[in-house]
Amino acid sequence: MIISWDEYFMGIALFSKYRSKDPHTQVGACIVNEDKHIVGVGYNGMPNGCSDAEFPWGSTGEFGDKKYAYVVHAELNAILNASTSLKGCRIYTSLFPCNECCKAIIQSGIKEVIYLSDKYAATDSTRASKRMFAAAGVHYRRLETDIEELPVNFVLPKGEREG
Ligand SMILES: Nc1nc(=O)n([C@H]2C[C@H](O)[C@@H](COP(=O)(O)O)O2)cc1CO
Ligand SMILES: [Zn+2]
Numbered sequence: 001m002i003i004s005w006d007e008y009f010m011g012i013a014l015f016s017k018y019r020s021k022d023p024h025t026q027v028g029a030c031i032v033n034e035d036k037h038i039v040g041v042g043y044n045g046m047p048n049g050c051s052d053a054e055f056p057w058g059s060t061g062e063f064g065d066k067k068y069a070y071v072v073h074a075e076l077n078a079i080l081n082a083s084t085s086l087k088g089c090r091i092y093t094s095l096f097p098c099n100e101c102c103k104a105i106i107q108s109g110i111k112e113v114i115y116l117s118d119k120y121a122a123t124d125s126t127r128a129s130k131r132m133f134a135a136a137g138v139h140y141r142r143l144e145t146d147i148e149e150l151p152v153n154f155v156l157p158k159g160e161r162e163g
Helices: 005-017 074-081 099-108 124-136
Strands: 028-032 038-043 090-095 112-117 139-142
Touching (some): 005 038, 005 090, 038 074
Parallel strands (some): 112 139
Antiparallel strands (some): 028 038
């Protein structure tokens, strides 16, 4: 099988999301520059020093008891992890960016957003994102692909195994 560039970079975003400890929604993001070099990746997780085991992953109760107060979104983590200027870059994200990440995407100079899921399309946050992206000239599109699943084998075929 041969995959396209878009499928490859979204694949990296999807792979990254499996690092997230969020029990409900794992999100991954991958930023690519104009030379098709990956310059940043991220997933949704607690800030450095804020233990995954100690901070809450639930989404009910008081403000301070919910993950939303603490978690860094995949897209923001990818931006903050980036090794270089993001001017003219593209961001691949497994879930459409929220309004806060949208602001960071715009301000960082990213020019295109490629997403897979838009499961929160009906929320005010996603509506605000789309409004800001349109005003700022940041193009967004859903990844078009015929691939349903891309298996990765960690168990080597018999002939390639050691011993
Ligand atoms: N674009 C996004 N990137 C993200 O990294 N997230 C994160 C924040 C939470 O950790 C989780 C959403 O939790 P939930 O509301 O589906 O249980 O995904 C959420 C969105 C949605 O806008
Ligand atoms: Zn966000």
